[in-house]
Amino acid sequence: LCPQVHSLQELRRSASLATKVFVQRDYSDGTTCQFQTKFPPELESRIERQLFEETVKTLNGFYAEAEKIGGSSYLEGCLACATAYFIFLCMETHYEKVLKKISKYIQDQNEKIYAPRGLLLTDPLERGMRVIEISIYEDRCSSGSSSSGSSSSSSGGGGGGAGGRGP
């Protein structure tokens, strides 16, 4: 546990980036965008396996939906052709819509599940859809240097307080 720290320092208790894990693409089904659901060993102690797999599976589902060739995408293509692609200035494509959903989902997951565990997901789009980058943070407060600093400050504060109360 972190020793009792000065109030200001308490507020500044922060996490530092320890390492990053990269979940690679799963190419077993061609070049469609899928990510491996294999659980990285570095996350073993940080998050439940099931949560992670669920996240990746949901993302895979989103990407499959984005790349789906169906009626809507066909119509979109025809409309684009008919308007000489000017429609792209006004309307966003189906893929972009799904990407927005994905981005929201990732943020949601980060807020609810990953950040409380000291992890952070990065949208694969920022990495060219090659990897899902998971940043692992460590509690800086638990490291020796910070704790020693905080303990000295707390002891100083305690002494001052005792002196004041004396007389």
Added chain:
Amino acid sequence: MPAASGKRFKPSKYVPVSAAAIFLVGATTLFFAFTCPGLSLYVSPIIPAYNAVVFLFVLANFSMATFMDPGIFPRAEEDEDKEDDFRAPLYKTVEIKGIQVRMKWCATCRFYRPPRCSHCSVCDNCVEVRSCRGLRSPPRGREPREHPLTVPHPRQEFDHHCPWVNNCIGRRNYRYFFLFLLSLTTHIMGVFGFGLLYVLYQVEELSGVRMAVTMVVMCVAGLFFIPVAGLTGFHVVLVARGRTTNEQVTGKFRGGVNPFTNGCCKNVSRVLCSSPAPRYLGRPKAEQTVLVRPPFLRPEVSDGQITVKIMDNGIQTELKRTKSKGSLEVTESQSADAEPPPPPKPDLSRYTGLRTHLTLATTEDSSLLGKDSPPTPTMYKYRPGYSSSSSSAALPHSTSAKLSRVNSLKEPNSICDSGHKPSYRSEPSLEPESFRSPTFGKSFHFDPLSSGSRSSSLKSAQGTGFEMGHLQSIRSEGTTSTSYKSLVNQTRNGSLSYDSLLTPSDSPDFESVQAGPEPEPPVGYTSPFLSARIAQQRETDLHGRFASAASPKHAAPREPSPVRYDNLSRHIVASIQEREKLLQQPPAPGREEDAGLADSGIQSTPGSSNAPRTSSSSDDSKRSPLGKNPLTRPALPRFGKPEPPPALRVRSLGSPDQPAAPHLGKSVSYSSQKTASQAGGPETEEVALQPLLAPKDEVQMRTAYSKSNGQPKSLGSAPPGPGPVPLSSPTRGGVKKVSGVGGTTYEISV
């Protein structure tokens, strides 16, 4: 300097696109100006309208093909490849629909190029004119990283670089390029046809300006029609086949199967009807609004997961037990002898020897350990498979996860180093610990902490299932769960020989127990160093906990131990065999098993093949060189027979290298198997602890290169090959296999 040169204006590059634009727009304009009025007047007004629509279509597609980002990948960040940088193989194979496809490492972009991705040599993005394709050596300094577009970027589904549009054709703009070709062909045909109509039917006077212009336009159209139509036809075939120009021209799938095709109709629809893919560059950077603040939640750790892997403890205990039984004095003495520097006390030496081996195994340690005489290899560094790859190394237990977590805090190497030191120093303290509480246990884990529980379990088993117990421990100790399992599975001859050693009743139990942890790849397989260090830190704390945890754990499927089964088993088996022999003169089958086990566990070191029984001197000789080897040359394949093949020791490898090699190969490959999905091979590091075995015969320092799978260059495109060769190459990120006392082999990730 590089930045400046990157932006040099090269006019020659714009010549084709300018010419194409001029011809297209100019000819069409002339057509509309001179031919269409007459046609619309005398034939039909639909003609110009139709031509206008087609021309508009051509222009739109031309613009999109020219100006659209073909699907440029952003450069990989520094963090992503820090493991790959120095040891990454040039190629990483990945299986796509059953077909192996190679992904090439791009030194400039610092990632393995996804399938169908390539650099464009002509685009302005490249800093240098020369191609980045496969370029591994352009000094980083030459590519300014600050300007994403001034450095080479790979394009996804790279088709080709089209000079006529002065742009790469890739995933995003291929459809526009294709439609441009189609529409241009249509447009050319229309212009030519209607011009011909105009001329042939002499809509207006023949010698007029209009006629002349029309004839010129027709000539231009006719001239361009042939190459354009040819190209169009070529691309129609490509789309139908689901190939890119790049693949077609380089003949990648000539005569072979294209893994990227989904059938003609699906290919066409994918090109034309799919939603346009997003661009990667130039996107607004998403603001990180989520704050990560401690305290952090941690997942629940079940008892079964807390087990720390202790390979040597069990063995040592076992040895002790055998000793106590009085039937395994030979083994004991052997183990004692096996230690490189003859220790004052056989037991301690045994442990120390193990430690030595253990520490030796780790790369970092090797240098460190070299100084110490009998380092007991209680912990070895395990470097969890990293990102990439493929790391399929899994930490089976939460504790190991904790250890790995600690690992993750620092660089794996550093962890090992730190791990080494403390573990090294603490060896003596650990020894008695482990010695005292030999928990052989189902969950044979490296952690000495669990030794307490193990000892209790061992003792309980003493009565009846001594053999079973220690055999079980041997099994569990063998290696990480998966590795062990694979050992069991693969080297049925060897590792499964333990079963034969066991009584029939035992075997099923053992098997069933084994089955439990087996499916899981070795998750939570942590660096031995960490476990050692943590173990010592929390020895007292955990003893009680483990003791309590051990019992439920034992009830549950045993976690595979990181200790390599075969090594451990070998010694133990050997000892058991000897005991049995003393009792009943059992035949050599046990030995066979032993050997098999040993083989699998032990790398090709000849030592491994030695049966514990063999003269202790051989052990010593084996061990010392072995002990030294890992220390001095961690990178070297431990397998490699550093020392002269021992005379005989138990077959263990009695059957000469040959059985050993396959075993080794198997053991090595199983790690790869586990991560078989990864082309490179498994990242699992098989940590085989053989602390006990160190003093015993072979110090089989095996560098498991299982870890090498994607990382070590040595693996290259080939999966880790079985046999001695792969063993030798492991260093690359690999795992060093160390054989410790008691025949356990553990692999220390380098």
